[in-house]
Amino acid sequence: MLEAVDLTLDYPDFHARYTLSVPAGALCGLIGPSGGGKTTLLHAIAGFEQPSSGTLIFEGRDLLRLAPAERPLSILFQEHNLFPHLTAAQNVGLGIDPRLRLNSVQQAAVERALERVGLPGLGGRRPAELSGGQRQRVALARALVRRRSLMLLDEPFGGLDPGLRQEMIALVDALRREEKLTALVSIHTPEDLGEAADMMAFIAEGRVLAAGPPAEILKKGRDADIDRYLGR
Amino acid sequence: MKLLPGFAALALILGVVVAAFMGILLAAGPQAAALPWGYVASVLRFTLLQAGLSTAISILLGAALALALARRTRFAGRSVFIAALNLASVLPQVVAAFGIIAVAGRAGWLGEGARFFGFDPGVWLYGLPGILIAHVFFNAPLAARVFLASLAAVPGEHWRLAAHLGMRPPALFRLIDLPVIRREAPALAALIFLLCFTSFAVVLMLGGGPVAATLEVAIYEAVRFDVDFARAGLLALLQVAICLSFALPVLWLTRRPGESAATGADLARPDAESGAMRVVDAVVLALAGLLVMPPLLAVGLSGLAAFHSLFRADVAEAALTSFAIAIPAAALSLALAIGLAASARRLAAAGRVASASAMTMPGGLIPAVPPIAVSAGLFVVLRPLADPFGLAIPLIILVNALMALPFALRQVEPPLILSAERYGRLAESLGITGVWRLKLVDWPLLRRPFLAALAVAAALSLGDLGVAAFFGSGNILTLPLLLYQRMGAYRVAESASVALLLAILALMLFLAAQRWSEDPLARSR
Numbered sequence: 001m002l003e004a005v006d007l008t009l010d011y012p013d014f015h016a017r018y019t020l021s022v023p024a025g026a027l028c029g030l031i032g033p034s035g036g037g038k039t040t041l042l043h044a045i046a047g048f049e050q051p052s053s054g055t056l057i058f059e060g061r062d063l064l065r066l067a068p069a070e071r072p073l074s075i076l077f078q079e080h081n082l083f084p085h086l087t088a089a090q091n092v093g094l095g096i097d098p099r100l101r102l103n104s105v106q107q108a109a110v111e112r113a114l115e116r117v118g119l120p121g122l123g124g125r126r127p128a129e130l131s132g133g134q135r136q137r138v139a140l141a142r143a144l145v146r147r148r149s150l151m152l153l154d155e156p157f158g159g160l161d162p163g164l165r166q167e168m169i170a171l172v173d174a175l176r177r178e179e180k181l182t183a184l185v186s187i188h189t190p191e192d193l194g195e196a197a198d199m200m201a202f203i204a205e206g207r208v209l210a211a212g213p214p215a216e217i218l219k220k221g222r223d224a225d226i227d228r229y230l231g232r
Numbered sequence: 233m234k235l236l237p238g239f240a241a242l243a244l245i246l247g248v249v250v251a252a253f254m255g256i257l258l259a260a261g262p263q264a265a266a267l268p269w270g271y272v273a274s275v276l277r278f279t280l281l282q283a284g285l286s287t288a289i290s291i292l293l294g295a296a297l298a299l300a301l302a303r304r305t306r307f308a309g310r311s312v313f314i315a316a317l318n319l320a321s322v323l324p325q326v327v328a329a330f331g332i333i334a335v336a337g338r339a340g341w342l343g344e345g346a347r348f349f350g351f352d353p354g355v356w357l358y359g360l361p362g363i364l365i366a367h368v369f370f371n372a373p374l375a376a377r378v379f380l381a382s383l384a385a386v387p388g389e390h391w392r393l394a395a396h397l398g399m400r401p402p403a404l405f406r407l408i409d410l411p412v413i414r415r416e417a418p419a420l421a422a423l424i425f426l427l428c429f430t431s432f433a434v435v436l437m438l439g440g441g442p443v444a445a446t447l448e449v450a451i452y453e454a455v456r457f458d459v460d461f462a463r464a465g466l467l468a469l470l471q472v473a474i475c476l477s478f479a480l481p482v483l484w485l486t487r488r489p490g491e492s493a494a495t496g497a498d499l500a501r502p503d504a505e506s507g508a509m510r511v512v513d514a515v516v517l518a519l520a521g522l523l524v525m526p527p528l529l530a531v532g533l534s535g536l537a538a539f540h541s542l543f544r545a546d547v548a549e550a551a552l553t554s555f556a557i558a559i560p561a562a563a564l565s566l567a568l569a570i571g572l573a574a575s576a577r578r579l580a581a582a583g584r585v586a587s588a589s590a591m592t593m594p595g596g597l598i599p600a601v602p603p604i605a606v607s608a609g610l611f612v613v614l615r616p617l618a619d620p621f622g623l624a625i626p627l628i629i630l631v632n633a634l635m636a637l638p639f640a641l642r643q644v645e646p647p648l649i650l651s652a653e654r655y656g657r658l659a660e661s662l663g664i665t666g667v668w669r670l671k672l673v674d675w676p677l678l679r680r681p682f683l684a685a686l687a688v689a690a691a692l693s694l695g696d697l698g699v700a701a702f703f704g705s706g707n708i709l710t711l712p713l714l715l716y717q718r719m720g721a722y723r724v725a726e727s728a729s730v731a732l733l734l735a736i737l738a739l740m741l742f743l744a745a746q747r748w749s750e751d752p753l754a755r756s757r
Binding site for chain 1: 387388389390392393394395396397398399400402403407408411
């Protein structure tokens with residue numbers, strides 16, 4: 001279970017205060033208008049932003065006491081997930097050892113992870129030689145080798161065309177079920193998550209305004225803000 | 233007609249450069265066998281040695297300084313420190329040399345201090361040590377600025393990833409910093425090498441005599457003191473050949489894809505908290521501070537103490553002459569740059585990309601044609617036709633305008649290209665062409681870069697000692713010449729006030745250029 005209670009972040013022009021519970025092993029879609037605070041919430045969970053107050057507990061551990069690298073999570077950004085001068089395999093290998101001193105067992109783990117995300121034999125390529133979707137698959141492979149039980153995805157497939165987006169969501173869904181991961185995915189178009197999401201949270205103006213099963217959250221007439229966001 | 237401005241600019245630039253080459257070849261050719269080859273070899277050896285060492289030290293210190301500043305985004309006096317670095321990199325050479333002598337010369341602060349403790353440091357400064365100190369004084373801050381800008385362009389996600397993956401400082405350096413430094417270093421090193429290879433005022437003031445002469449100074453001495461045109465021609469030929477072999481790689485190396493817009497400039501680096509990095513950064517910042525601050529302070533303090541000596545007729549005459557040269561030189565440089573850039577844009581729009589590149593190519597090649605070599609060549613070509621000293625002012629303006637051309641082009645080319653991308657088709661469809669297009673369509677985007685380029689070109693010309701000394705022949709007095717003459721006559725206090733005046737002018741022009749070039753494209757969006 002991931003539990004954020006009154007997690008507060010203060011900026012000169014933005015004030016955010018989040019309360020959200022995500023059951024263990026669930027995939028939670030974060031939806032809401034641009035600038036509403038989805039990325040801020042993910043960055044606070046990852047440790048890139050320092051909340052001024054509130055609590056953040058995952059699997060019984062207080063995440064706020066941990067440095068970013070110590071938190072039991074992996075994160076994917078929309079872009080720049082890979083270092084351009086390293087090969088795909090090296091980028092995945094960073095998830096095991098940031099100094100890239102990998103033994104043969106670890107190298108085999110990297111190869112396996114690349115196979116699982118559908119990139120067998122492409123470990124020697126650099127990011128510039130891969131498509132946008134392939135680059136995100138490499139980042140997913142790195143998340144797999146890190147073996148952390150919480151996965152944060154910050155609009156990870158925003159730059160991909162609709163068909164590829166569906167394919168990637170299906171891959172994330174399959175991997176998180178196999179690995180029993182809890183996942184938070186911020187996304188622009190709720191329909192992209194399809195059946196994959198166990199729950200959705202609508203975030204606007206730095207608040208979680210609604211959270212629950214997707215069918216309930218997206219139900220027409222339930223909430224004027226959500227209707228406006230969905231263009232209804 | 234539409235390409236006339238570009239071809240006219242190209243004709244003038246190539247005309248001057250080709251004439252200078254002809255002059256050099258004419259002078260060097262017939263008497264090559266009788267030349268003092270041993271002397272030439274020793275001058276060449278020293279020029280390469282000082283330029284190579286200056287470049288290596290500047291790049292290393294510049295990179296370390298950039299990393300320290302990137303990690304330490306907040307410390308007391310950071311803005312003053314950065315302002316001092318900026319000032320150091322734009323100070324006229326003659327002023328920096330004065331400041332260094334005032335600090336480290338025999339009668340300077342260090343010498344006085346050493347004598348107080350009963351030790352005479354002697355004249356250690358003059359020769360290779362002084363030249364290296366001065367070149368690193370200019371170029372380490374320049375390198376730091378370039379590296380810092382590139383580090384700031386690293387995507388923010390990479391710093392977050394580094395924190396997320398738990399990278400320690402060595403891994404972070406290897407995986408993020410080093411690739412940035414490696415990417416920038418070759419072109420930057422080539423540029424610094426060119427600047428040091430062709431450095432004139434520093435070598436003249438801190439070289440300490442023929443043992444430490446560089447090609448640039450040796451050409452000057454061959455023409456001005458020995459009237460030996462054959463030797464000057466040969467030295468100039470050597471200099472141009474070596475510079476060109478560096479300029480072409482620079483042109484090639486600097487053509488790389490632009491950076492991503494997602495920058496991590498405002499993010500705290502994960503290695504900033506490391507204790508070891510704190511110590512390293514403190515040492516680097518202290519070292520850079522010791523290199524840059526004392527000469528600037530010396531210029532300021534000694535200049536203020538002798539401020540009254542500015543109110544003399546020779547200072548007024550020198551200031552007037554300096555501006556009478558700098559303003560037309562800057563205007564000519566801008567006119568050439570706009571002519572080249574506008575025509576290149578038109579060629580590019582017509583799909584003639586290679587021709588467009590060829591049109592602006594001279595701007596990139598100019599740094600490889602040293603001013604003293606051009607001056608020597610023009611001198612030889614003009615001598616049978618007219619008295620070059622009688623044409624001193626127009627010749628100084630011409631050579632200074634050419635030397636400022638790369639900086640002017642760098643400022644005005646991007647807004648002209650942006651204007652074409654945004655409004656080119658609209659302007660074509662409405663039939664807005666020529667001067668009207670420049671006025672109605674381009675000028676709103678061009679105005680600030682234009683003013684910035686004008687300030688940079690004027691600053692370069694104001695600080696010029698070499699060309700003015702070459703053609704001046706004692707009849708012309710500019711501020712750098714006046715400073716040099718007063719230094720030569722051991723009128724140190726009077727030199728100090730001129731040095732301060734030049735420093736203030738350079739600072740004002742630099743600040744104006746910085747203000748006007750502050751993300752001009754973003755402002756227009």
